Amino acid sequence: MEFVEVREGLARILVPKAERIYDAPVFYNPVMKLNRDISTLAVRVLGVKSVIDALSATGVRGIRYALETQAEEVWLNDINEDAFRLIVENVKRNTKTEPELTGRMAEFRGARKITVTNDDANRVMANNFRHFEFVDLDPFGSPMEFLDTALRSVRRRGVLAVTATDTGVLCGAYKHACRRKYLAEPVRGELCHEAGLRILVGAVVRYAAKYDLGVDVLLAYYRDHYFRAFLRLKSGAKKADDTLRRLGYMWQEENGKFEYNEDFLPRRPGAYGPLWLGPLKDQEFVGALLTAAENSHLGDPRKTPEFLRLLAEELDVPFFHDTHALARRNGLQVGKLTRIIEELRNMGYRATRTHFSPTALKTDAPFEDVMDALRELQ
Ligand SMILES: C[S@@+](CC[C@H](N)C(=O)[O-])C[C@H]1O[C@@H](n2cnc3c(N)ncnc32)[C@H](O)[C@@H]1O
Numbered sequence: 001m002e003f004v005e006v007r008e009g010l011a012r013i014l015v016p017k018a019e020r021i022y023d024a025p026v027f028y029n030p031v032m033k034l035n036r037d038i039s040t041l042a043v044r045v046l047g048v049k050s051v052i053d054a055l056s057a058t059g060v061r062g063i064r065y066a067l068e069t070q071a072e073e074v075w076l077n078d079i080n081e082d083a084f085r086l087i088v089e090n091v092k093r094n095t096k097t098e099p100e101l102t103g104r105m106a107e108f109r110g111a112r113k114i115t116v117t118n119d120d121a122n123r124v125m126a127n128n129f130r131h132f133e134f135v136d137l138d139p140f141g142s143p144m145e146f147l148d149t150a151l152r153s154v155r156r157r158g159v160l161a162v163t164a165t166d167t168g169v170l171c172g173a174y175k176h177a178c179r180r181k182y183l184a185e186p187v188r189g190e191l192c193h194e195a196g197l198r199i200l201v202g203a204v205v206r207y208a209a210k211y212d213l214g215v216d217v218l219l220a221y222y223r224d225h226y227f228r229a230f231l232r233l234k235s236g237a238k239k240a241d242d243t244l245r246r247l248g249y250m251w252q253e254e255n256g257k258f259e260y261n262e263d264f265l266p267r268r269p270g271a272y273g274p275l276w277l278g279p280l281k282d283q284e285f286v287g288a289l290l291t292a293a294e295n296s297h298l299g300d301p302r303k304t305p306e307f308l309r310l311l312a313e314e315l316d317v318p319f320f321h322d323t324h325a326l327a328r329r330n331g332l333q334v335g336k337l338t339r340i341i342e343e344l345r346n347m348g349y350r351a352t353r354t355h356f357s358p359t360a361l362k363t364d365a366p367f368e369d370v371m372d373a374l375r376e377l378q
Contacts, residue, residue, distance in 0.1 A: 003015060006028070011090075013094070026082050034223065035163065038308070039230075040065060040068045048069065049070070050134070051065050051134040054137055054146065054150070056078045056116075066114055073113045076091070091114055095111075097109070097110040126153070130156065132153055134154070135154040139165075143163065144182065144203065159218065159233070161231075184203065184272075187250070187252065189325065190357070212240050217229065218232050219286055245262060255330055256322075256325055277318050290312055293308050321370045335374055341353070343377060344363050344373050347372075349364055
């Protein structure tokens with residue numbers, strides 16, 4: 001294997017040289033710098049002491065947790081043997097320490113304890129029951145096959161971070177796959193990304209509920225064709241019941257109008273879901289991430305703070321109005337987004353841009369008033 005050195009945050013890591021990232025024997029995706037930036041900031045602002053990056057590839061994520069946060073114990077794992085060897089090499093370079101090697105495990109006992117294993121993620125997590133304050137699942141595709149063990153490996157008041165890159169499935173391009181993996185009916189069209197994110201969070205909520213665990217969403221977002229959620233667990237049957245109450249269904253009409261209902265069962269046909277209909281962010285947490293981002297050595301210093309600012313400013317209500325889709329659906333001209341937002345604010349409503357789409361807005365105005373604002377600006 002030939003390698004090149006890349007810098008990301010405080011880490012300097014070797015990654016395989018390859019024409020295309022999916023051809024590389026060990027996976028490294030520079031587009032995910034923003035994902036790793038936000039995750040590293042999250043581990044930092046939450047004051048996490050123990051963390052597992054269960055699917056590590058080059059190890060960049062776990063190494064950044066070790067270098068850029070206060071975590072005292074960091075566990076990295078990958079089933080692929082090439083990945084394991086590369087992670088060990090990358091940890092050595094970044095910590096200037098030598099590991100104790102036993103079979104398919106390497107333990108570094110420097111300023112912090114770093115463990116690297118070459119095993120199935122489910123086995124590693126199962127062997128570490130209720131151990132980690134922060135469990136990170138960053139797989140290829142869907143995280144669902146790792147979810148049960150992750151919920152058993154994380155502490156009962158810990159944080160679970162999940163990435164899903166199976167956007168086609170969650171956005172309704174493969175409806176049957178969405179039913180199989182997430183037991184949910186996906187939405188197609190302009191709302192598919194927010195609906196996909198809400199299906200993902202809803203699935204985690206249902207899995208957590210069987211362990212009598214409730215969930216608070218610290219932050220859930222969509223970006224660069226993946227979904228990411230940071231979920232704080234809460235221990236107790238009542239907390240699980242309260243969380244489950246925030247699941248529900250949505251409906252959408254031809255003209256683009258949507259409705260949703262926080263109800264355990266769909267009340268009428270044509271329903272999409274179940275979906276998480278609670279908040280997608282904890283404002284204080286996002287504010288803390290933003291402050292930390294402004295004082296950090298980031299992997300993507302241009303995009304990460306800007307994205308966090310957009311998230312911080314976004315109105316947190318279910319679903320949005322995409323001006324292009326509404327214009328198309330209703331035979332109107334597309335107006336300027338900022339002017340429509342202004343118009344809605346003048347009408348006394350709250351309205352903001354949304355990270356889900358550059359042509360959409362979130363508002364507490366009813367659909368009819370959004371349409372009035374659109375028509376007003378024809
Ligand atoms: C998307 S990559 C991880 C990227 C990494 N988290 C990052 O931020 O750069 C997914 C990794 O999961 C590994 N993997 C796949 N199935 C696994 C399993 N059952 N147990 C452990 N690792 C697995 C693959 O070898 C691959 O390296």
